[in-house]
Amino acid sequence: MDAPLRNWAGNVAFGAADFEQPTSLAQLQDMVRRAGRVRVLGSGHSFSRIADTDGSLISLARLPRRIDIDSAGAKVRIDGGATYADLVPALHASGLALPNVASLPHITVAGAVSTATHGSGDGNKNLAASVSAIELVTASGEIVTLRRGDADFAGAVVGLGALGIISALTLDLVPDFTIRQNVYLGLDLAVLIENFDAVMGSAYSVSLFSQWQDDVIDQAWIKALTDGQTPPDTFWGARAAEGPMHPIPGMNGGDCTGQMGIEGPWHERLFHFPIGHKASAGAELQSEFFVARADAPAALRALRAVRQDFAQALLAAEIRSVAADDLWLSSAYGRDSIGFHFTWRPEWERTIVAIGVVEAALAAFDFRPHWAKVFVTPWPVVRERYPMLGAFRGLAARFDPHGKFRNPMLDQVLA
Ligand SMILES: Cc1cc2nc3c(=O)[nH]c(=O)nc-3n(C[C@H](O)[C@H](O)[C@H](O)COP(=O)(O)OP(=O)(O)OC[C@H]3O[C@@H](n4cnc5c(N)ncnc54)[C@H](O)[C@@H]3O)c2cc1C
Known part of the structure; x- marks a missing residue:
């Protein structure tokens, strides 16, 4: 390839020798059969090197849509x-x-x-x-x-x-189903910590955004199943926004899915950004760390104690809850989880220091880093956070005995 392909954020230049776009399943099968090493590139929204390969990178974008x-x-x-x-x-x-x-x-x-x-x-x-x-x-x-x-x-x-x-x-x-989305501004962090379960459980989907500049959650995005009730003017002391909000201050709230309590179909409210939103590349990096839900208040206290050491690198951070599942490499395997997400400024040196600060603060909580985002957690630590990793290693060896789908990141996961 002439110029290396890059991911959405531009922080990963893929090392692929070639880039292929099969137009049929038979062609895809043939490419895989012939390939030495191969990975698929989806839409390239991962910030880690998970999709990288030194062999063939394959996009399925031209397969017949079914x-x-x-x-x-x-x-x-x-x-x-x-x-x-x-x-x-x-x-x-x-x-x-x-x-x-x-x-x-x-x-x-x-x-x-x-x-x-x-x-x-x-x-x-x-x-x-x-x-x-x-x-x-x-x-x-x-x-x-x-x-x-x-x-x-x-x-x-x-x-x-x-x-x-x-x-x-x-x-x-x-x-x-239908959802209404309301944004509330200025939720006191101490109120959140004291009432964490009630706040996160207050609606179908709750996202809390903060820049961690103060002891405050800047925006609470409440996505509620519609019930014919008028949404309240306040939420745990936070006040209703007077217009559409964007999670990153200074950006246009009109680029986000409908807010202000206006009822809409699930897919026009549950995404933060609508289908027509054009962000084909992004000037940001992301990290996310999952802790057991029961540890979230203590994890919030730990982040609050060091917020001045990471907030300067932030564009915005988000807190979300994820219910437990039984999928071996899921970040929510076996435990109801809270994800602490960070959207960082695309300034690698400052950001990598800030990620280290956040990881140190959360270290006591056995966090699992998001596979697709940036983390500095040592690999032995990552591996021990997944109780089914040994079984997954066996599965990968059975499905891919010669390492055709391996890349340096997977070599670390499966070491
Ligand atoms: C702006 C932005 C917002 C995001 N929001 C969220 C969010 O709300 N929640 C969240 O959890 N994450 C979020 N992410 C992360 C994102 O969801 C993940 O990076 C996801 O994997 C991206 O999908 P993709 O199609 O871009 O996959 P890629 O990044 O292209 O690939 C991801 C991995 O999947 C593999 N893969 C892709 N397709 C196939 C296939 N057909 N067969 C086998 N393997 C395949 C790739 O090889 C690679 O290992 C966000 C990322 C960005 C940039």
Whole structure:
């Protein structure tokens, strides 16, 4: 390749020898069969080097888009290149929905599932938990289908791309629903710490944004199932915003999904940013660390104690809840979790110091770093945070005995 391909944030220049875009499943199988080393690039929204390879980088964007909705069975089967933006309008038009989504719709479903991408909500698991079947092009070019209940299924779904290329996914659906989104400003951090469960459990999905400049949560985004009630003017002492807000101060709230309590379909409220939002590249870096939910108040106190040592590097931070699941490499494996997310200024040297400060503050809470974001946690520590990693190692060796899907990051995960 002439110029290296880069990820969305521009911080990763892929080391791939070539970039291929198959237009059929047969072509994809053939490419995998022939390849020495191979990885898939979804929409490139990961900040870690998880998608990197020195072999072939393959995009599935030109595969025929498949969105086969089974309304009676409340399921959808999609191809491995489909994005949430491709999928969700079709679901809504069929009277169906996903229980939850991430902050933006531009990412591929396969890429999101592979890294345990999540939204928020005490009752909402991460997005991979909706998968009921996964179809993989394995190292030999064969297609293997794993269904929920199969022995390897719980290991394969959050697979970090280590087992093969996801050619199709089947997702469980729920009936279409409506949400209203209200933003409240100035939630006292001490009030949050004292009432953490009540605050996070106050609506279907709660996201708390802060720049950590003061002992305050700047914005509480409350995404509530509509119930015919008028939303309150205050939320735990925070006041209702008077206009649409953006999580990053100074940016246009009109670029976000509808707020001000106006009822709308699930997919026009649960994403923070709408389908039409154009952010094809981003001047930011991200990190995220998951702690057991019960530890969240103490983790908040620990972050508060060092906030002056990391706040200067921040654009915004977000707190979200994720329900426990049984997917081996999920950041919420076996424990209800709280994700402490940080959107950093794209200034590597300052940011990497700030990440170290945050990791040190959270070290006592056995955090798991988001696979797709930036972290400096030593690999032996990362590995010990996943009780099923040994089993996953065995699964990866079985599916990919010659390391065709390995890259330096996976070598560390699987060491
Ligand atoms: C602006 C922004 C907002 C974000 N918001 C959230 C959020 O709300 N919640 C959250 O949890 N994360 C969030 N993320 C992180 C993002 O969800 C993950 O990086 C996700 O993996 C991106 O999907 P992608 O399609 O870009 O995958 P990529 O970054 O392209 O790939 C991710 C991994 O999946 C693998 N992969 C992709 N497709 C396939 C396939 N078909 N078969 C096998 N492996 C595959 C890749 O090889 C790679 O290992 C955000 C990132 C950005 C830039």
